[in-house]
Amino acid sequence: MRKQILSAVVTGCLLALLIAAPARAQVPGTMMRATIPFDFIVRGKTLPAGFYEIRRIGDSPQGLIIQNVNEKHDHVIFETEPVQPKEIPNRGEIVFHRYGDTYFLSEVLTSGEETGQELMPSRAELGLRREMASNGAEPETVTLAVY
Numbered sequence: 816m817r818k819q820i821l822s823a824v825v826t827g828c829l830l831a832l833l834i835a836a837p838a839r840a841q842v843p844g845t846m847m848r849a850t851i852p853f854d855f856i857v858r859g860k861t862l863p864a865g866f867y868e869i870r871r872i873g874d875s876p877q878g879l880i881i882q883n884v885n886e887k888h889d890h891v892i893f894e895t896e897p898v899q900p901k902e903i904p905n906r907g908e909i910v911f912h913r914y915g916d917t918y919f920l921s922e923v924l925t926s927g928e929e930t931g932q933e934l935m936p937s938r939a940e941l942g943l944r945r946e947m948a949s950n951g952a953e954p955e956t957v958t959l960a961v962y
Contacts, residue, residue, distance in 0.1 A: 846868060846869070846870040847868070847869045847870070847907045847909075847923070847925070847961040847962070848866065848867065848868050848869075848884070848961060848962055849866075849867055849869070849909055849959050849960070849961040849962070850865070850866050850867075850959075851864055851865060851866075851867055851909075851959060852864050853918055854918070855911060855918040855919065855920055856917065856918065856919050856920070856937070856939070856940075857881060857891040857893055857919075857920045857934070858891050858893045858934075858937065859937055859939065860891050862881070862883065862889050862890075862891065863883070863886075863889060865883045865884070865885060865886065865889070866883065866884045866885060867881055867882065867883055867884065868881070868882050868884050869881045869882075869909065869923055869961070870882075872892060876895075876897075876930075876932060877894055877895050877896070877897075877932065878892070878893075878894055878895075879892070879893055879894075879895060879923060879932065880892045880893075881893070881920070893934060894934075895923065895932035895933055895934055896932070896933050896934075896935065897930045897931070897932065897933070898922060898930065898931045898932065898933035899929070899930060899931075900922075900924055900929075900931050903927060903928065903929055904924045904925070904926055904927070904928075904931075905926060905927075906926045906960050906961070906962075907923075907924060907925050907926045907960070907961035907962070908922075908923075908924040908958050908959065908960060908961060909922065909923055909924070909958070909959050909961055910922035910923075910924065910956060910957070910958050911956070911957040911958075911959070912936075912940065912944075912954040912955070912956060912957075913954055913955040913956070913957050914940070914943040914944070914947060914954050915943075917943065918957065919934075919936070919937070919939075919940045920934055921933065921934055921936075921956075922934070
């Protein structure tokens with residue numbers, strides 16, 4: 816009788832661990848919201864200033880979608896690469912590179928996570944970066960808090 820109870824308890828604990836592990840892997844950074852006060856570019860598409868939601872499109876943190884909460888047609892699906900921030904952020908952040916009046920989404924950092932997500936620069940951004948470098952200037956980094 817004791818063996819059966821112990822076996823049932825161990826089986827229940829293992830089952831709970833198997834269920835909880837995938838759920839935990841999906842929780843961090845699954846959805847963030849931010850008010851972005853300027854137009855910006857993601858994967859070649861210009862999105863207008865507004866209230867945006869960023870979320871994963873699957874179990875992997877590399878595939879993300881950014882969507883205007885009020886205008887559902889304003890959205891972009893994009894891939895990212897893992898990046899190590901200089902320090903673990905206390906709050907979620909999105910990072911933009913600014914070239915004059917043009918902003919490019921650059922990074923998505925989740926609060927408390929050791930690894931953030933970085934977008935590879937587009938050809939347009941690389942061209943602006945080269946142009947600024949030839950003038951001895953660097954792009955400005957703009958960071959916005961997310962919630």
